[in-house]
């Protein structure tokens with residue numbers, strides 16, 4: 001691959017996006033080799049370093065054990081340790097890397113997008129709509145965040161770009177009734193896909209969570225299988241808080257998959273691994289920047305190598 005293509009490619013954006021995490025891991029691992037010998041205490045330090053990057057205790061332990069085994073077989077250096085980290089991380093992530101794949105038989109297939117304020121829901125919806133427009137699908141987008149006029153406007157821009165039918169209501173309107181209308185509209189138009197934005201809410205605000213529950217209830221009356229996908233968008237910079245979001249949104253809306261954004265904003269990008277290990281939920285997309293090209297389908301090999309600053313396999 002030429003340098004120019006490589007520069008503009010997804011992997012180099014991913015690598016740049018994950019550089020806060022990868023440089024902190026690379027530096028930390030290099031420091032382990034300034035010790036006189038690489039012994040059990042060094043392995044503990046490695047484990048701590050991985051936990052600090054939010055990789056989760058179980059994965060950190062497994063990686064330290066794998067490095068421990070390798071140290072008997074060959075002389076280690078920073079790069080070989082990073083390679084072991086990448087291999088173990090890829091192993092954890094392989095089962096959760098699944099493209100978003102709403103059923104073709106459902107008309108419309110319903111994708112509900114949930115998450116706290118500012119996590120990147122709008123950007124995610126724009127990306128999904130764009131990829132399905134390219135595939136020739138007829139799309140309806142419902143502006144279920146009826147609280148913020150700016151959110152509706154932003155979504156309308158994405159809808160126009162994706163040549164999607166856009167359904168919105170006046171500010172403060174009941175979100176569940178908007179969802180009802182949007183589903184009917186999608187049915188009347190024989191649309192393939194209905195994507196529903198929802199208002200950002202904190203997982204500990206009971207009133208807003210009840211409203212989300214009502215949206216799901218309304219959808220189930222229209223189609224017992226809906227929503228076919230319920231995507232939780234997680235902001236990586238919220239760290240361990242992502243874990244409580246998965247639980248709270250999972251309980252109310254039955255989360256079926258994840259998108260993790262803003263991996264560029266943290267040195268603890270390992271949080272994706274911790275969440276994957278704990279819940280085994282599919283990861284559909286990851287985001288490392290504000291542009292539409294900075295959100296891409298999740299690839300465990302690319303992610304795990306970029307996480308420790310290694311070139312693409």
Ligand SMILES: Nc1nc2c(ncn2[C@@H]2O[C@H](COP(=O)(O)OP(=O)(O)OP(=O)(O)O)[C@@H](O)[C@H]2O)c(=O)[nH]1
Pocket residue numbers: 115116117118119120121122123124145151199200261262263264265287288289290294
């Ligand atoms: N650095 C960075 N910024 C991102 C990423 N994804 C989204 N953003 C930015 O984060 C902000 C919030 O993204 P939105 O897509 O509007 O999020 P939202 O969840 O719809 O937000 P609300 O409508 O406020 O609930 C925007 O300024 C995005 O450009 C990412 O991966 N990295």
